[in-house]
Amino acid sequence: MLHTLLIACALVLIIEGIGPMLFPNKWRLYLQQLVEQPVNQLRSVGGVLVTIGLVSLFFLL
Incomplete structure (x- = not known):
């Protein structure tokens, strides 16, 4: 569970960083x-x- 949460946080950081970077x-x-x-x-x-x-989370889980 913790591993999945950390992956989700990492993906949020990547997606949020694309705009200011590009x-x-x-x-x-x-x-x-x-x-x-x-x-x-x-x-x-x-x-x-x-x-x-x-x-979305409700339907994905």
């Missing part, structure tokens, strides 16, 4: 736009992403 200028602009979004909108997007993740 497109640093576009990544910077994306983060600037993200900072300017209202807090409620960010919270809603985060909630949707967590929900999608939980549903």
Whole structure:
């Protein structure tokens, strides 16, 4: 179980690192736009992403 969790974390780091590694200028602009979004909108997007993740995990397990 721990081994699988570590693999999942490693894959997240790899996927998250691809954007800044390949497109640093576009990544910077994306983060600037993200900072300017209202807090409620960010919270809603985060909630949707967590929900999608939980549903996906439920069906994959």
